Amino acid sequence: MIETEKIIEAILIGDDDKVKVLTLEEINKGERAGEIMREGLIAGMTKVGEQMEAEEMFIPEVLMSARAMSAGVEVLKPHLKTEDAAVRGKVVIGTVEGDLHDIGKNLVKMLIEGAGFEVIDLGTNVEKDRFIKAVQENNADILGMSALLTTTMPSMQVIIEALKKAGIRDQVKIIVGGAPVTEEYAQEIGADAYGPDAGSAVRVINSIL
Amino acid sequence: MAYIRSNQQSFNSPHAAKMSEGQCQRLYWACLEILERTGVCLYNQEAIDLLDKAGASVTDGNRVRIPAGMVEKAFSTVPKNVALYNRNGQRKIQAGGHRSYFGTGSDCLNIIDHRTGERRLAVLQDIVDGMKVCDALDNIDFVMCMFLPSDVPQDILDRYEMEAMLNHTIKPIFYVTTEFAGCKAAVEMAEIVAGGADALRHYPFAACYINVTTGLRHNEEALQKLLFLSEKGLPFTYIPSAQGGVTAPITIAGTMAVNNAGVLAGLVISQLKREGTPFIMPGWGGNMLDMKTTVQPYADPEKRSQAIDFSHFLGLPTFSLGGCSESKMVDQQAAAEAALTLFTDALFGGNLVHDVGYLESGMSGSLPQLVICDEVISWIEAFMHEVVITDETLALDLIDEVGPDGQYLDNPHTMKHFRDRWYPNLFERSNYDSWQKKGGKDLGTRATDVVEKIVNEHEPERLPDDIAKAVHEVVLKEL
Numbered sequence A: 001m002i003e004t005e006k007i008i009e010a011i012l013i014g015d016d017d018k019v020k021v022l023t024l025e026e027i028n029k030g031e032r033a034g035e036i037m038r039e040g041l042i043a044g045m046t047k048v049g050e051q052m053e054a055e056e057m058f059i060p061e062v063l064m065s066a067r068a069m070s071a072g073v074e075v076l077k078p079h080l081k082t083e084d085a086a087v088r089g090k091v092v093i094g095t096v097e098g099d100l101h102d103i104g105k106n107l108v109k110m111l112i113e114g115a116g117f118e119v120i121d122l123g124t125n126v127e128k129d130r131f132i133k134a135v136q137e138n139n140a141d142i143l144g145m146s147a148l149l150t151t152t153m154p155s156m157q158v159i160i161e162a163l164k165k166a167g168i169r170d171q172v173k174i175i176v177g178g179a180p181v182t183e184e185y186a187q188e189i190g191a192d193a194y195g196p197d198a199g200s201a202v203r204v205i206n207s208i209l
Numbered sequence B: 001m002a003y004i005r006s007n008q009q010s011f012n013s014p015h016a017a018k019m020s021e022g023q024c025q026r027l028y029w030a031c032l033e034i035l036e037r038t039g040v041c042l043y044n045q046e047a048i049d050l051l052d053k054a055g056a057s058v059t060d061g062n063r064v065r066i067p068a069g070m071v072e073k074a075f076s077t078v079p080k081n082v083a084l085y086n087r088n089g090q091r092k093i094q095a096g097g098h099r100s101y102f103g104t105g106s107d108c109l110n111i112i113d114h115r116t117g118e119r120r121l122a123v124l125q126d127i128v129d130g131m132k133v134c135d136a137l138d139n140i141d142f143v144m145c146m147f148l149p150s151d152v153p154q155d156i157l158d159r160y161e162m163e164a165m166l167n168h169t170i171k172p173i174f175y176v177t178t179e180f181a182g183c184k185a186a187v188e189m190a191e192i193v194a195g196g197a198d199a200l201r202h203y204p205f206a207a208c209y210i211n212v213t214t215g216l217r218h219n220e221e222a223l224q225k226l227l228f229l230s231e232k233g234l235p236f237t238y239i240p241s242a243q244g245g246v247t248a249p250i251t252i253a254g255t256m257a258v259n260n261a262g263v264l265a266g267l268v269i270s271q272l273k274r275e276g277t278p279f280i281m282p283g284w285g286g287n288m289l290d291m292k293t294t295v296q297p298y299a300d301p302e303k304r305s306q307a308i309d310f311s312h313f314l315g316l317p318t319f320s321l322g323g324c325s326e327s328k329m330v331d332q333q334a335a336a337e338a339a340l341t342l343f344t345d346a347l348f349g350g351n352l353v354h355d356v357g358y359l360e361s362g363m364s365g366s367l368p369q370l371v372i373c374d375e376v377i378s379w380i381e382a383f384m385h386e387v388v389i390t391d392e393t394l395a396l397d398l399i400d401e402v403g404p405d406g407q408y409l410d411n412p413h414t415m416k417h418f419r420d421r422w423y424p425n426l427f428e429r430s431n432y433d434s435w436q437k438k439g440g441k442d443l444g445t446r447a448t449d450v451v452e453k454i455v456n457e458h459e460p461e462r463l464p465d466d467i468a469k470a471v472h473e474v475v476l477k478e479l
């Protein structure tokens, strides 16, 4: 029996040493790494996500928890079988062309990293071709785009159209966000999902994968 | 008998400060240290070259370290006051010192429609209505466009905003443009209205609101705008937005140091480009990110006042921030946050207090909220009056004449002075029955009535037809 409660608790309080010790103990007990990952670490981060969405946790605390989770993953890595890969997926993220707002995008990035994804951050003012190239080269599972200006929002649609043209639209799930972006707009431009804030971004990404 | 009274006219009026001179001095030194030691990253070659030539150190292509002496020199040429005129060339604003003026904010995506109470995307007509309301309200001294027009071509929406402001109010304008080209177009329009570049420089009635990525990273467009406007000698704000806990230390002092290092870097570049260029610094400091909601709060109590103190220490005019709220609607929170932020900015002496009428952290705006703020500003103005202690106001002869049993209601002295006292326009003082007779309306409803009346009846002074046409041609140029 994995002592999931203890691991979850350690993740919630962001104690990376404790998470490492607890994970190691489970391995030594002979528990399967994939299960420790799912029932302990990921379950812990899911709880963190819930608490954050309920505005019960502060961002720095969430990031501490994410760090604690990564510490656990490091311990598990050598023991993980290929089917329960340490990385849950690859995410390419960036703020669209003409837009320099990156505070929200950076928050989203840190939280999905914390949830166990590998994130390739293209930064701000990212033009169409760089998005497409990054999706192709990294064989990304998810493309995240951020826009904070009504004037730059339309580039998200342009990029989705370009992905279609390149014949790779179906290989990647697209999630969009940023203050002026809405659920309806996301649907209108043919994105797969919309995240109103960093807290929901992780949950939404999990739900579309 | 000689009438000798020492120090007679020395009135005191309300004022406040959060920071001592010593604290300001330390903050200033901190900014200078950051500029010399850490430096700033500039994404514009001309700005880098200007600093390089003047003695700054340039490494890695765009990392610029600015010696303190260059900052000190800039202070000897920058004006301590920025004057703004109205569209008709009348001097209306003298920003600097402890003088406060009030104006709207720009670019709210949504409007809380006063007719329906619903939140919807804003359109060009909302800017037109907004400008009419600003034009009519006594205590709104300058305008920003308030709303983002969703029904015009989006890549040139800033041209439409500028045109609507020029057409529907004569009050001084602060324009915002996403890109450099929009800034040039706005200046072109303003020059047409002023009657040429020289006329606009001598009687500036429009100034640019420039935002900068963070204190230590200055984006290309911000620097392009700064250089262009400096060359023309036109006023602008230079406002980096270092965010505590994200792009600067979470502490107020740390965020202020990073942000104002950026302000000083901009100041130096502007004065190198053209000595005497009017320069306006931010009047708020210590921006935070709400670590629970991830919103950047506009009405945050802790980011107020210290930047105003610092601006007085530096001797620069401020673009200040008040009359705004995080509330999603015109409600009790909106009124409370608007009133408190207006009050503190006026009390500390912020100069150009903008964002009046903002709701939802700048995502929506409301005309009734603006009307409520106008009343609050009127209240604050009355509060800020000094108490006049003179023979006339003490009225000792009168007191003696009337005696303990008399009354003052029909006395000429009362007739002469009762209008000196403040009366509300919008705030309700009637007794219960009279209030009910007037419809028993709450503040929001009364403010909505005022908006309706202004929008339907107020006719702002129009631009001459040929000028309006020439302005419109600038808008259409990019289509």
Ligand code: B12
Residues within 6 Å of the ligand: A098, A099, A100, A101, A102, A103, A104, A105, A107, A108, A144, A145, A146, A147, A148, A149, A150, A151, A175, A176, A177, A178, A179, A180, A194, A195, A196, A197, A198, A199, A201, B106, B107, B108, B109, B148, B176, B177, B178, B179, B209, B210, B211, B212, B213, B214, B239, B240, B241, B247, B289, B293, B294, B295, B296, B360, B361, B362, B363
């Ligand atoms: C801070 C700020 C800036 C800073 C940005 C600093 C930086 N490094 O990012 C500076 C000062 C540089 C700036 C500049 C400008 N800004 Co600005 N800015 C803001 C402000 C006040 C807050 C934005 C912010 O950081 N919020 C905090 C973060 C955490 O929230 P967020 O970005 O919304 O992100 C959250 C969600 O949206 C979501 N999310 C975001 N991205 C993604 C992506 C995915 C995939 C997902 C799932 C979720 C997601 O999760 C995030 C975390 O919860 C907003 C007002 C507002 N209420 O949003 C205006 C605002 C966005 N800016 C505005 C304007 C006009 C400008 C300028 C044009 C002004 C100028 N001319 O100088 C420039 C444009 C520069 C450019 N080319 O991009 C307008 C936008 C108007 C419009 N056209 O749509 C706004 C709304 C303010 C206003 N009403 O005037 N700005």
